[in-house]
Amino acid sequence: MVVVIVLVGIVVLALCLVVLALFGALHWYVWRRLVRDTTTAGSRGRRVGTAVVVAGPLLLVGSAVAELASAPLPFVRIIAWPGYLWGALFVYLLFALFVGEPVRLVLLRFGEKSVTVPVAAVASADSASELNALPDTAVRSQLAATADRMPRRVFVSRIVGGAAVAAAATTVGSGTYSVLDGPSVKHVAVPLAKLPRRADGFRITVVSDIHLGPILGRGFAERVVHTVNDTQPDLIAIVGDLVDGSVEHLRSAVEPLADLHARHGAFFVTGNHEYFSGAEQWIDHVQELGMHLLANARTELPGFDLAGVNDLQGERTGHGPDFGKALGDRDRSRTAVLLAHQPVLIDDAVAHGVDLQLSGHTHGGQIWPGNYLAGLVNPTVAGLERYGDTQLYVTRGAGAWGPPVRVGAPSDITVVELVSRQA
Secondary structure (H helix, E strand, C coil), X not given: CHHHHHHHHHHHHHHHHHHHHHHHHHHHHHHHHHCHHHCXXXXXXXXXXXXXXXXXXXXXXXXXXXXXXXXCHHHHHHHHHHHHHHHHHHHHHHHHHHHHHHHHHHHHHCCCCEEECCHHHHHCCHHHHHHHCCCCHHHHHHHHHCCCEEEHHHHHHHHHHHHHHHHHHHHHHHHHHHHHCCCEEEEEEEEECCCCHHHCCCEEEEECCCCECCCECHHHHHHHHHHHHHCCCCEEEEECCCECCCHHHHHHHHHHHHHCCCCCCEEEECCHHHHHCCHHHHHHHHHHCCCEECCCEEEEECCEEEEECCCHHHHHHCCCCXXXXXXXXXXXXXXXXXXXXXXXXXXXXXXXXXXXXXXXXXXXXXXXXXXXXXXXXXXXXXXXXXXXXXXXXXXXXXXXXXXXXXXXXXXXXXXXXXXXXXX
């Protein structure tokens, strides 16, 4: 047993070292293309650029460690904003630089070794500060006369690097605005064969992955509550990942959720992030806010059964999903709607005769091309799909995890309208 533990430890350590090496190598590549290739040694531009490329990953890693260590929220917030934004920016800088490599090679292959540029442009470059530092007036004058000749390598690197920075910054800026502006409202009609006529048109507003924490706080919670209430739902379903942090730190941030209103109330099931943030305390607190907890439980509503199961992450503490407890003894002639944070539980839902499963977790990928990665481990990344006699709807979620950025996966709150085929 001891040998197995040691071997596992060695493998984990080796994987961590490989990941760190790759992480460092990619940052070196970004530094080389954006800093070393565009500046001169010892210049102010190189010092500033190097400081940014070093500070960015340190803040990113520091933010994640500080959250896991439950550091004071104000401190986490200070380092999380620049740290997580660097993480998103870094991804798109890599993409842009990779795309720019062929262009860079072509431009370097053809043409003279140096390029004539406006003197004003050179004066703003690193050579200008070096030129002015020379003590001999005659030498400075002679250099100034020829300062409009820039090495082609530097010129091309600045053009390609500048385009990469502009593209990445625009993408991340737009994605950040998308998150902070709040989720849009989607409407989805779901026909259900067993739904009685009296339940036709029943409206469930589905909210997932709000991720209140050091980045998205009380103001964002208020925006979500306002959007949800404006849909005038019959029922609100909050399907996990409500928070990133402890009740102690986020009590004020979640307080607006007490103002959620629906004819049949708001129901909550845990997501994986609740188990990273003190699930037992949050389970108690969401009920204090007026939500109905469905922890492997079921309740009867007019025309259908509403059930909920705990998240898979709860298995670590013996509180994982229990479909038998939630659905085992129900009348299968009635329609069953299941709240389950992760879409991967669809096979269990099918086996227990669930008609509709409502899930989140994927964020729709959140940051392109994350949707392809999410598709590798989830049966459905976003939208409505059918599995046997069970339909699965996955919302992209209302907030964001990590970088407050969404690209190609806009946030949403979904109004699911149940449609009776008997109507």
